[in-house]
Amino acid sequence: MNIIYTDVLVIGGGLAGLRTATGVKERGHDVIVLSLIPPKRSHSAAAQGGMQASLGNSFKGEGDNEDVHFEDTVKGSDWGADQDVVRMFVNTAPKAIRELTGWGVPWSRVKEGDREAIINAKKVTITESKEAHGLITARDFGGTKKWRTCYTSDGTGHTMLYAMDNKAIEDKVETHERMEAIALIHENDRCYGAVARDLVTGKLTAYISKATTIATGGYGRIYKVSTNAIICEGTGAAIALETGVATLGNMEAVQFHPTAIVPVGILTTEGCRGDGGLLKDVDGYRFMPDYEPEKKELASRDVVSRRMTEHIRKGKGVKSRYGDHLWLDITILGRAHIEKNLREVKEICESFLGIDPAEEYIPVRPTQHYSMGGVRTKPTGESQTLKGLYSCGEAACWDMHGFNRLGGNSVSETVVSGMIVAEHIADFCDVEDSNIDVSSNTINKFIKIEEDKIQALVASKGGENAYELRDEMETIMMEKVGIFRNGDDLKKAVDELEALHIRSKNIQLKTSSKASNPELVNAYRTQMMLKVALTVAYGAMLRTESRGAHAREDYPERNDKEWLKRTITTWPDENQTLPTVSYEDLDIMSMELPPGFRGYGNDNTIHHDDSKKRQDTVDKVREELTQKGADRFEIQEALLKYQQNLPPKYRGKNERLTERLS
Amino acid sequence: MSEIEQGRTLKISVVRFDPQIKNDTPRVETYSVTEAPGMTLFIALNDIREKYDNSLQYDFVCRAGICGSCGMTINGRPGLACRTLTSTLEDEISLAPLPVFKLIGDLSVDTGKWMRNMSETVETWIHEEVCPDSHYLEEKMEPELADEIYELDRCVECGCCVAGCGTARMREDFVGAVALNKLARFELDPRDKRTSDHFYELVGDDNGVFGCMSLLGCEDVCPKELPLQSKIAYMRRKMVAMKDT
Numbered sequence A: 001m002n003i004i005y006t007d008v009l010v011i012g013g014g015l016a017g018l019r020t021a022t023g024v025k026e027r028g029h030d031v032i033v034l035s036l037i038p039p040k041r042s043h044s045a046a047a048q049g050g051m052q053a054s055l056g057n058s059f060k061g062e063g064d065n066e067d068v069h070f071e072d073t074v075k076g077s078d079w080g081a082d083q084d085v086v087r088m089f090v091n092t093a094p095k096a097i098r099e100l101t102g103w104g105v106p107w108s109r110v111k112e113g114d115r116e117a118i119i120n121a122k123k124v125t126i127t128e129s130k131e132a133h134g135l136i137t138a139r140d141f142g143g144t145k146k147w148r149t150c151y152t153s154d155g156t157g158h159t160m161l162y163a164m165d166n167k168a169i170e171d172k173v174e175t176h177e178r179m180e181a182i183a184l185i186h187e188n189d190r191c192y193g194a195v196a197r198d199l200v201t202g203k204l205t206a207y208i209s210k211a212t213t214i215a216t217g218g219y220g221r222i223y224k225v226s227t228n229a230i231i232c233e234g235t236g237a238a239i240a241l242e243t244g245v246a247t248l249g250n251m252e253a254v255q256f257h258p259t260a261i262v263p264v265g266i267l268t269t270e271g272c273r274g275d276g277g278l279l280k281d282v283d284g285y286r287f288m289p290d291y292e293p294e295k296k297e298l299a300s301r302d303v304v305s306r307r308m309t310e311h312i313r314k315g316k317g318v319k320s321r322y323g324d325h326l327w328l329d330i331t332i333l334g335r336a337h338i339e340k341n342l343r344e345v346k347e348i349c350e351s352f353l354g355i356d357p358a359e360e361y362i363p364v365r366p367t368q369h370y371s372m373g374g375v376r377t378k379p380t381g382e383s384q385t386l387k388g389l390y391s392c393g394e395a396a397c398w399d400m401h402g403f404n405r406l407g408g409n410s411v412s413e414t415v416v417s418g419m420i421v422a423e424h425i426a427d428f429c430d431v432e433d434s435n436i437d438v439s440s441n442t443i444n445k446f447i448k449i450e451e452d453k454i455q456a457l458v459a460s461k462g463g464e465n466a467y468e469l470r471d472e473m474e475t476i477m478m479e480k481v482g483i484f485r486n487g488d489d490l491k492k493a494v495d496e497l498e499a500l501h502i503r504s505k506n507i508q509l510k511t512s513s514k515a516s517n518p519e520l521v522n523a524y525r526t527q528m529m530l531k532v533a534l535t536v537a538y539g540a541m542l543r544t545e546s547r548g549a550h551a552r553e554d555y556p557e558r559n560d561k562e563w564l565k566r567t568i569t570t571w572p573d574e575n576q577t578l579p580t581v582s583y584e585d586l587d588i589m590s591m592e593l594p595p596g597f598r599g600y601g602n603d604n605t606i607h608h609d610d611s612k613k614r615q616d617t618v619d620k621v622r623e624e625l626t627q628k629g630a631d632r633f634e635i636q637e638a639l640l641k642y643q644q645n646l647p648p649k650y651r652g653k654n655e656r657l658t659e660r661l662s
Numbered sequence B: 001m002s003e004i005e006q007g008r009t010l011k012i013s014v015v016r017f018d019p020q021i022k023n024d025t026p027r028v029e030t031y032s033v034t035e036a037p038g039m040t041l042f043i044a045l046n047d048i049r050e051k052y053d054n055s056l057q058y059d060f061v062c063r064a065g066i067c068g069s070c071g072m073t074i075n076g077r078p079g080l081a082c083r084t085l086t087s088t089l090e091d092e093i094s095l096a097p098l099p100v101f102k103l104i105g106d107l108s109v110d111t112g113k114w115m116r117n118m119s120e121t122v123e124t125w126i127h128e129e130v131c132p133d134s135h136y137l138e139e140k141m142e143p144e145l146a147d148e149i150y151e152l153d154r155c156v157e158c159g160c161c162v163a164g165c166g167t168a169r170m171r172e173d174f175v176g177a178v179a180l181n182k183l184a185r186f187e188l189d190p191r192d193k194r195t196s197d198h199f200y201e202l203v204g205d206d207n208g209v210f211g212c213m214s215l216l217g218c219e220d221v222c223p224k225e226l227p228l229q230s231k232i233a234y235m236r237r238k239m240v241a242m243k244d245t
Helices: A015-026 A066-076 A083-102 A156-170 A235-241 A301-316 A335-341 A343-353 A409-430 A440-459 A466-480 A487-506 A518-542 A609-627 A632-639 B041-051 B111-122 B143-153 B166-170 B176-188 B196-203 B217-221 B228-244
Strands: A003-011 A031-035 A113-119 A122-128 A174-177 A179-187 A190-198 A204-214 A254-261 A278-280 A326-329 A362-371 A374-376 A389-391 A565-570 A580-585 B009-016 B027-034 B071-074 B077-080 B092-096 B102-105 B108-110
Touching: A003 A015, A003 A190, A003 A409, A015 A031, A015 A156, A015 A204, A015 A409, A031 A179, A031 A204, A066 A083, A066 A632, A083 A156, A083 A409, A156 A409, A156 B111, A156 B143, A174 B111, A179 A204, A179 A235, A179 A440, A190 A440, A204 A235, A204 A409, A204 A440, A235 A374, A235 A389, A235 A518, A254 A301, A254 A343, A301 A326, A301 A362, A335 A343, A343 A362, A374 A389, A389 A409, A440 A518, A466 A487, A466 A518, A487 A518, A518 A565, A518 A580, A609 A632, B009 B041, B027 B041, B041 B092, B077 B217, B108 B111, B111 B176, B111 B196, B143 B176, B176 B196, B176 B217, B176 B228, B196 B228, B217 B228
Parallel strands: A003 A031, A003 A204, A031 A174, A204 A389, B009 B092
Antiparallel strands: A113 A122, A179 A190, A190 A204, A254 A362, A278 A326, A326 A362, A565 A580, B009 B027, B071 B077, B071 B092, B102 B108
């Protein structure tokens, strides 16, 4: 038996995983990162447009602070988010970006004086202040009141990931590349690590740890077309689900990004619209102001994607052999701007479309982009039900995004959650309670189960083809669990996926190698992905309302009365053919920002009685304290106490040009 | 969108060899693929794997030219397969793994281990005595300088420059253009407190900047069009100045 012991096991080498690793390492704990690929190739690198942090340096960010970021994020989530977690996040994001600055990210900076920008299709002159010169600048993104998205041209994720991985190398973080965690080792509701498969040799190793962290990103690849890297297959969620103990949260909350190129689904950043780019239809007409007079192209992603789909359904799409699409027009930004601030977009247009976006429109269509759902955790990052298991980043649902994530909040979350969760893990590893008390019998049992599974796959004569099953799954998800959903289609999707899941037990391979064998990898991942797809489709079928990215044509209202709750999914018995679903209520009476209208999208909410009650209380507290001369921090604290979950080192205030710390 | 020729039959030859299989020998296998509009080598290889040979090994991650995973030798020249449109190639296409790097199997090579070793060797991180307190305003930086650093920071460690390098073929410990570009990046960055002395320690020898024979295949094949030639020259001038003192 091949067994490796460590204090902390981190599964996934993207921004969230690496930040967790360096965090626990600096607290004196040993850590091993398992990664399918060299960490610098992780999907974090593909984040283009930026990272939200309320620095408020640039002219259009003036007056920004944690409170505004908090409000934008909660509204963006359509009130699905955990407001404690959002508060923890917005307070830590400025610290995260400044820490990354110290590690070398070459953030684009404010330049004093006049500059031209395009706002609402018009050229305007913005004058940046002298004192802000040289500080980190920011661009506009959807669903935000201020220009808050900090960036490095449109290679933000790349520069963040490189700085982060370089830091991990400096800290001598041990990384085991081409290692895939295929099962968690657990007993009596306590997680002890994972069984991992070497993707080159096929050898299985048990990694035994005090704490285990899933930071494997999203599950976009259950869809036929996704902006996600091809490794974003949701296997982190799957191994948590397969414990039968750990839970997943809000799996039906899946984001579609408005502007992926047609047909290949590669992303063009929201920065295109943030910097002034427009959406146009077959007639070259700018249609978004008709639907969203206030935010236009820069409503939240769920809203813009739906509006685009509505417009295509009215026959206003551009016909192509790949189906209808719309145009993204960034020609108005001018060549100089594109070549400086949108150069990845330009490269992508040249390489994959053969067009020059400074001259021609870009064919775009809403495309699967982000997984709000994931491993359900407490605000500390620990699973609610499986002790010693942690999760952060896109893989997790600690629940910062609710039913819709704002652009720029995901790379920001990766690092922030890594910072916070690392401290909680380190605290856990500091105490005796975390000592590893698992028997070698148990470890052997878990390795044996995985060996048998692989042997069974290699020897199977069941006759099913994994590539075909996967293809069918991806198509079902695209056609029946997409941007607009309805009960009939969702029922069909669940039935069909269930049938595929049952058939997947009879996958047969053409090749027999147990070592570096892509067919074998595809086979076991398809089995896992089908379970994940079922959690998404089944959750979507049961949720008879529309909230954020989950839009039901047969239940168009957001229904706070019955559905202000989080979907919790488990798979307690491996012979089940459907997941088990339960719900967790959100408590309006403890919210800092009670449910209301988002300010964009349809205003058709069925309100909960508590919303008004709580709003009255909030208004009263605010008024009383304001009269007493309380500052914004005191008022905030009176409405929501969140600091107890924030590690002490991240509790302090953030300095701004307008809010100097002494 | 530009119209792309449809329906050509492409003959794609792939160097096959799996070191994990006992007694396996390197060979070339040729597959016929019907070209589809907008087809890239990523799509073509997936097609081959799904339809003809389930065991074919290669690496893709982002499939958008961003992550640098899919470096391979395309018609004899290192490049990124994911963003190579088949329409830009002749009917016969030959694919081989990148040289220099350890072969994993078929078109898959271990760039990860090589790059980590390179990073450790030349210490590709900011060297600073005290990390600034993140509660306070960040250090200012001239906007143009930030842009200049980003220009060099765009490297995706795909390994094409190393595969295209004459010295790297001959000298196992040569750090490659990738490392020299990175040091030029850190040298430019005021946050990194290393001096020319430090850099000389790291690359002031034949495994570093003096190993370069100025063939500059690196710059020719860099998919990100990094200014490798001028940055190697810059570092060399710096190091020569050190040597003379």
